Amino acid sequence: MTLDKSLKVRAGSIKSRNVLNRAERIKRLMDLDKWTEENIVLGMAKVRVPKISLKKKKKVKKEDEADDKKKKKK
Numbered sequence: 001m002t003l004d005k006s007l008k009v010r011a012g013s014i015k016s017r018n019v020l021n022r023a024e025r026i027k028r029l030m031d032l033d034k035w036t037e038e039n040i041v042l043g044m045a046k047v048r049v050p051k052i053s054l055k056k057k058k059k060v061k062k063e064d065e066a067d068d069k070k071k072k073k074k
Contacts, residue, residue, distance in 0.1 A: 018049055 020028065028047045029035035 020047060020049060 022041065022044075025044060025047045026035055026041075029045060034045055
């Protein structure tokens with residue numbers, strides 16, 4: 001069976017997940033020193049997922065390039 005084109009994931013459109021699986025939550029809790037080997041998995045503490053927002057970079061024109069373009073026009 002084929003996959004509909006609206007369901008395909010493009011490389012640039014991957015969004016950040018807002019839910020971590022159990023292994024990721026335990027790893028994050030260990031990094032925060034809130035998890036030990038004696039703890040049980042049931043009733044695990046909540047973990048905040050850091051949101052990463054990417055801003056588009058502005059194009060910066062160098063003065064040298066601008067001067068070269070002016071010279072070419074003359």
